Amino acid sequence: MNSSLISADDTWMLWGFIAVWAAVSIYLEQRFRWAAAVSGAVLALGGSMLFTNAGILPTESSVYDAVWSYVVPLAIPLLLFQINVRKILKESGRLLMIFCLSALGTAAGSVIAFFLFNQQIPHLDKIGGMISASYIGGGVNFAAMAAKFSTPGEYVSSTVVADNFMMALLFFILMGIPALKWFQKRFGVQEGAGGRENQAEAYWKRKEMSLQDIALNIGTAFAIVAVSVKAAAFFKERFPSDGGFQFLAFILGDQFLLLTTLTILLTIVFPRYFERLRGSQEIGTYLIYLFFVVIGIPADLRIIFMNAPLLLAFVFVVAMSNLLVSLFAGKLFRFRLEEILLACNASVGGPTTAAAMAIAKGWQGLVAPVMLVGTFGYLIGNYVGTLLGTWFSTLV
Structure with a gap:
């Protein structure tokens, strides 16, 4: 049995730690430049990891299961509420392409890296699904795929560590490319005045939000999740995956895909309702931070350090494939270099890092469009991650 200062059945203490440490991670990220550079996700994960390995937190608890089973599904629709498909298609056509x-x-x-490292990295079918979803969407897709494929916690933690190292490296590469004459001659780039502020703090600045907004956000999210879970169970019984309705079972019988699909359909049918909601991004992001705290708790530091280098090589292949395809396709279709680099950043890092890069490089006219296409990644990430992760599982 695991002996720790806080017992596994001490529900209030465990929820208190998870909620407080998530808040501390967010505060540090927005307050200090060093924390913003490390990222709040790594602070959330790393802190909980240290508390567990120090014998303060138990490695298993029903509280952690509740985060996987209830918190993550609730975060997904909240982070999708502000996706406006019509607006993306209308205002961000070039960047969307x-x-x-x-x-x-x-x-x-993801496919190349899977075949390269499949024999060296355990659970790579699950990790491949997580990374492919995350490197098209973002943290919400990573969390959804981790929950969907029931990836062991220590491997989720190792992947987060490798992913954040890779993101830091890619960000430096993308920031440096416009200054290289080789790229300037072949692509052309519009330089602008850069910004100096903490981008995490700038993005998550104070916004007007009412009690009604909070109530409607949470109530709508609960309703969508409840309907999706029940509907997925119903369709799973009606369309077994081994019958002649594999595609219907794949889409309708999958809780996370149905949740994504239903949310987006509702935002298309009732755009004004969702546009008026304030705070969905903030509430959803805080819930994802609870997930980042929890995935660090069962992590054994020895396993993290043993797996992280190989996983870093895995995500390096995925990220570099994204960059090379982006540059080649961008040159072929005559996109500007700043459009190519921001699209690459938006897909691998998400809309926040892409907007931060646009602000830092002075490409002010691309800040809003790249935010739109970055959120589009949240929509398609779960589909790609599910498809690839399911295929990879047949190959191991």
Whole structure:
């Protein structure tokens, strides 16, 4: 039995730690430059990992299961509420095209990396699904796929560590490319004045939000999740995956895909309702931070350090495939270099890091469009991750 200072059945203490440490991670990320550079996700994961290995937290508890089973599904619709498909198609046509090509680069890189490292990295079918979804969408897709494929916690933690190292490296590469004359001659780039502020703090600045917004956000999210879970169970019984309705079972019988699909359909049918909601991104992101805290808790530091280097090589192949495909396709279709680099950043890092790069490089006219296409990645990430992860599982 695991002996720890806080027992596994001490529900209030465990929920208190998870909620407080998530809040501390967010505060540090927005307050200090060093924390923003490390990222709040790594702070959330790393802190909980240290508390567990120090013998303060138990490695298993029903509280952690509740985060996987209830918190993550609730975060998904909240982070999808502000996706406006019509607006994306209308205002971000060029960026959307190169973004989709970048997403193809992620998918291709995931397949290549899977076959390269399948014999060296355990559970790579699950990890491949997580990374392919995350490197098209973002943290919400990573969390959804981790929950869907029931990836062991220590491997989820190792992947997060490798992923954040890779993101830091890719960000430096993308920031440096526009200054290289080789790229300037072949692509052309519009330089602008950069910003100096903490981008995490700038993005998550104070916004007006009412009690009604909170109530409608949470109530709508609960309703969508409840309907999706019941509907997925119903369709799973009606369309067994081994029958002649594999595609219907794949889409309708999967809780996370049905949850994504239903949310997006509702935002299309009732755009004004969701546009008026305030705070969905903030509430959803906080719930994802609870997930990041929890995935660090069962992590054994020895396993993290043993697996992280190989996983870093895995995500490096995926990220570089995205970048190379983006550059090649961008050159072929005559996109500007800043559009190519921002699309690559939006697919691998998500809309926040892409907007931060646009602000830092002074590409002010691309900040809003790249945010739109980055959120589009949240929509398609779960589909790609599920498809690739399911296929990979047949090959191991």
